[in-house]
Amino acid sequence: MGRELVMTREGAQSFFGRLIEEGPVMGPRERISQPGFVMFDWLDSAGQLRLKYTTTTIPPKKAFFPPRQPLFEFESSQPPTITAVQEATAFTLVGVHPCDLAALEMLDDAYAQEPAEACWPAARARARVIGVDCLPDEYCFCFGFGTCYGREGADLFLTPIGRGYLVEVLTEAGGGMLRLSDVEDATDADREQAAAFRRAKSERMTASIDASPAEFADILEEDDFGELWREVASRCYSCGSCNTTCPTCFCFDIKDEFDLGLTGGRRIRSWDSCQLQEFALVAGGHNFRRIRWQRVRHRWHRKFLYLYRDFGRPYCTGCGRCSRACTADINIVDVSNEIIGRARGRA
Amino acid sequence: MSREEPIPRFGHKPQVAFFDFACCEGCQLSVLQLEERLLEILGHVDVVTWREAMTEQSTEYDIAFCEGSVTTEEDVERIKRIREQADVLVTLGSCASGGCHNELKNQWSMDEVRRVVYGDAADTISTIPSRPVTAVVDADYRVFGCPVSLPEFMTVVNAMLTGQSHQPPNQPVCVECKLNDYVCVYEMGKVCLGPVTRCGCNAICTAYGDPCQGCRGLMDAANIPAMLKALKREQAHAIMCAVVQRHELSDDEIAAKLRIYNNWPEFDLKEAQPDDD
Ligand code: SF4
Ligand code: SF4
Ligand code: SF4
Ligand code: SF4
Ligand code: SF4
Numbered sequence: 133m134g135r136e137l138v139m140t141r142e143g144a145q146s147f148f149g150r151l152i153e154e155g156p157v158m159g160p161r162e163r164i165s166q167p168g169f170v171m172f173d174w175l176d177s178a179g180q181l182r183l184k185y186t187t188t189t190i191p192p193k194k195a196f197f198p199p200r201q202p203l204f205e206f207e208s209s210q211p212p213t214i215t216a217v218q219e220a221t222a223f224t225l226v227g228v229h230p231c232d233l234a235a236l237e238m239l240d241d242a243y244a245q246e247p248a249e250a251c252w253p254a255a256r257a258r259a260r261v262i263g264v265d266c267l268p269d270e271y272c273f274c275f276g277f278g279t280c281y282g283r284e285g286a287d288l289f290l291t292p293i294g295r296g297y298l299v300e301v302l303t304e305a306g307g308g309m310l311r312l313s314d315v316e317d318a319t320d321a322d323r324e325q326a327a328a329f330r331r332a333k334s335e336r337m338t339a340s341i342d343a344s345p346a347e348f349a350d351i352l353e354e355d356d357f358g359e360l361w362r363e364v365a366s367r368c369y370s371c372g373s374c375n376t377t378c379p380t381c382f383c384f385d386i387k388d389e390f391d392l393g394l395t396g397g398r399r400i401r402s403w404d405s406c407q408l409q410e411f412a413l414v415a416g417g418h419n420f421r422r423i424r425w426q427r428v429r430h431r432w433h434r435k436f437l438y439l440y441r442d443f444g445r446p447y448c449t450g451c452g453r454c455s456r457a458c459t460a461d462i463n464i465v466d467v468s469n470e471i472i473g474r475a476r477g478r479a
Numbered sequence: 480m481s482r483e484e485p486i487p488r489f490g491h492k493p494q495v496a497f498f499d500f501a502c503c504e505g506c507q508l509s510v511l512q513l514e515e516r517l518l519e520i521l522g523h524v525d526v527v528t529w530r531e532a533m534t535e536q537s538t539e540y541d542i543a544f545c546e547g548s549v550t551t552e553e554d555v556e557r558i559k560r561i562r563e564q565a566d567v568l569v570t571l572g573s574c575a576s577g578g579c580h581n582e583l584k585n586q587w588s589m590d591e592v593r594r595v596v597y598g599d600a601a602d603t604i605s606t607i608p609s610r611p612v613t614a615v616v617d618a619d620y621r622v623f624g625c626p627v628s629l630p631e632f633m634t635v636v637n638a639m640l641t642g643q644s645h646q647p648p649n650q651p652v653c654v655e656c657k658l659n660d661y662v663c664v665y666e667m668g669k670v671c672l673g674p675v676t677r678c679g680c681n682a683i684c685t686a687y688g689d690p691c692q693g694c695r696g697l698m699d700a701a702n703i704p705a706m707l708k709a710l711k712r713e714q715a716h717a718i719m720c721a722v723v724q725r726h727e728l729s730d731d732e733i734a735a736k737l738r739i740y741n742n743w744p745e746f747d748l749k750e751a752q753p754d755d756d
Binding site for chain 1: 519520522523633634636637640641649650651653654657658659660661662663665666667671673674675687688699700701702704705706708709
């Protein structure tokens with residue numbers, strides 16, 4: 133862990149104000165038309181920033197990969213032209229919780245697999261990241277997943293304490309940002325308050341998956357849960373919200389949009405979801421996960437088995453967004469524990 | 480940008496006619512609201528018949544835009560004639576494309592419907608169960624929505640002019656709702672049909688915090704039993720519980736909600752299948 137400093141509440145206000153003056157800043161802010169609901173969005177002033185929030189519907193990965201992203205524009209002139217849509221502006225992403233920091237690192241790994249994806253690392257290279265610690269709600273289960281106290285990928289990390297924030301300086305870029313702020317050295321009392329905050333975090337966490345990632349992967353590999361998948365599927369809409377809200381989901385679809393009369397257009401990629409019926413539809417009309425339970429099973433296998441084997445960690449941070457978003461009450465912790473319970477009952 | 484040479488598919492600048500059947504004509508009105516973009520389309524086609532927008536009429540046309548539902552025997556003959564004349568038939572709006580509130584009347588006998596609506600004149604009026612245009616003739620393109628979504632209308636016109644097919648989207652509204660990062664209206668205490676409704680409107684209702692009423696009809700493989708359970712509180716997490724407790728929907732109310740736009744073909748809640756195999 134790097135240097136520890138303290139930013140007072142007022143100090144933080146002026147720091148974020150200066151940061152916003154300096155360049156684009158995305159962070160959690162209250163929605164204008166729906167007060168009380170926080171979303172990641174570009175900030176106009178420090179007053180909009182809500183560093184104390186439980187979670188957001190859409191994770192902060194949208195800063196690097198917008199849900200709908202133009203890749204290039206083309207004109208069908210002679211000769212045809214293609215112009216890449218390239219964002220070049222550096223920006224700062226603030227207010228990222230530890231689970232979401234972990235998700236960014238998972239996506240770094242996923243997109244680096246050959247053939248490597250180019251847009252994600254380019255966007256990541258443009259950004260500085262400021263993390264902030266949080267307290268869980270009944271859907272969070274990051275504790276058992278080791279993402280609860282992660283700092284990976286953050287340049288600065290803030291922990292709420294009585295007089296403001298304990299600031300961990302994790303990178304040179306993070307240290308550089310602090311020239312915009314008035315910081316003080318942390319006292320033992322500040323450190324103790326930060327430690328108390330972290331203890332409260334784990335103590336308040338009520339949800340957890342009852343097996344280690346390794347054991348859960350083994351259980352899923354043995355998969356003999358046809359009945360359970362069908363039960364879950366009978367309730368599932370295949371609406372995809374559990375994927376479109378997930379910080380570690382990385383699938384996308386690519387489509388061309390044409391201007392009238394085929395004079396030109398643009399290529400757009402947008403977030404996709406393996407729960408949608410057409411996800412696994414291929415040329416010729418074959419759909420290799422046409423039936424709903426196959427898609428439900430795929431989500432669990434993907435997150436807790438295949439990617440666990442590929443990358444050595446489950447592709448789930450325990451953020452609970454999928455359970456919160458599911459209007460059919462399919463809760464990732466409940467279903468996972470049901471699987472684990474049935475597997476152990478059988479053994 | 481307008482294109483001077485004829486559209487390849489037709490070999491000449493195609494002639495377009497708009498026709499309406501039983502409906503509110505809101506879809507045509509929406510198309511007129513395209514304004515500048517409409518002028519762009521007019522660079523590629525000649526409109527020869529459009530009662531809502533012009534006085535001239537023609538019996539010769541290549542493309543027919545048909546709006547509304549078929550509710551009389553005369554309508555049946557008329558839409559068949561249009562289909563014979565037109566090379567390309569596009570249905571405009573849910574009334575024509577898959578079913579809309581016109582089909583609500585199909586719950587009663589036609590005699591009863593005539594009596595309620597026309598009173599003493601009932602015997603002089605004929606009517607048949609209401610049905611979308613697509614239940615009588617094949618459509619080459621369908622634009623859903625009540626009224627149509629204009630971006631989708633433009634996409635379909637574009638596909639048509641360039642001779643490509645267009646598959647109506649077959650994902651639920653939730654996808655567009657989430658990709659726009661809107662707050663789920665269940666969290667605001669409202670009951671939404673988005674999880675079973677065909678998207679393509681870019682979740683325009685939930686954008687404003689209003690629930691989806693299902694105006695684009697059910698998507699294929701919509702899980703109706705799940706929707707019923709959700710609305711009847713048999714399955715619901717904390718957020719949903721708060722909502723459904725407030726609404727206390729009875730079976731009839733749930734059915735009525737789902738029925739507003741989904742009465743064609745006969746909509747039977749009990750027959751609905753949970754799985755999509
Ligand atoms: S959010 Fe729920 S209903 Fe929708 S696809 Fe996921 S599990 Fe199924
Ligand atoms: S699977 Fe669910 S809990 Fe896990 S990271 Fe994705 S949204 Fe969060
Ligand atoms: S679909 Fe709706 S807006 Fe369009 S004509 Fe029918 S009732 Fe009117
Ligand atoms: S508001 Fe409606 S459409 Fe949007 S996510 Fe919620 S249920 Fe789906
Ligand atoms: S959100 Fe629902 S009701 Fe609103 S336009 Fe879309 S499909 Fe129709």
